[in-house]
Amino acid sequence: MLKKIILYFHQKLWRTLFLVCAGVLFAVTLSSIINIESVNLLKQKVALPLQVIYAALIGFIAPGPRYILYPILIKLYEFGINLGVIVALISGHVLIEPSTVLVEAGFFGYRFPIKRFVVSFIVTFLAGMVSSVLGSYVW
């Protein structure tokens, strides 16, 4: 049993680490472009509900595994971006991806992923807006 567990852990670790390292490289490269001025400009020019909508949509189309977003989120957090935007980005990134839409359409028919996309978008937006109100209690 122990041998089985170690083998499973070993196989999963190296495969995941390769993907995570590639993802982190992409994330830190992308976060190098983000600076405090652009974040401040975004906060001033774009209203909060629209920021949450953009975050959810960027999350939906963002490529890569779940963990790659964290370096970008840390930078946004340090620059004082609203919690609602961070929650919308995390939730949007994982709920629907272009590749899973195709997989789900193949398994369940095209209506299932379309409805799931709409539902996920509404739920992510609501979660983002609730989080923006509760931000000061959570941090």
Next chain:
Amino acid sequence: MVKRLKKAGADIKIAFLLIALSIVIMLVCKLNFLSILTINKAIIFKIIYLTGFAIAISTAIHFLIPEDLAEKHLKDNKLIHLFYATLLGVLTPGPVYAIYPIVLELRRKGVGSAILVAYLTGQTIIGPARAPFEIGLFGWKFYLYRILLALMMGPLAGVLFIAFSKVWPDREIRNP
């Protein structure tokens, strides 16, 4: 090399795509690779060792939680079942692709689409393997808040899916 890449899994292909995208961004924005690594070395090391913890947690759950747990506890589209489905999703480790065979089997056994949506929402939005990352980077309060939020988002997604399905019903899946 190209033949080996074609045979590789989706995750390996995505990893190569991400490396290629990073190189393109570095070239277009004239970024220095070494300076990016130096500036971000603390976060890179943190994410790598947290990945080890995350894999350890998902390995433990893989061997502790029976495979038929979801099938036993998900029957129809009642709100409490939507909540159970979300909770089971939250507890299920692994990438979303790994759970599609489970989801397809549940669908074939007559589990409603709304339940599956709640399960998929719970599974993707948060999971045990995320704990080291979110606690390590943002703290306990943030992770607990995210769990609570996920437990509300899953049933809500299920309820909205039921509402949409009344207007636009799902296509019937034929058993093979």
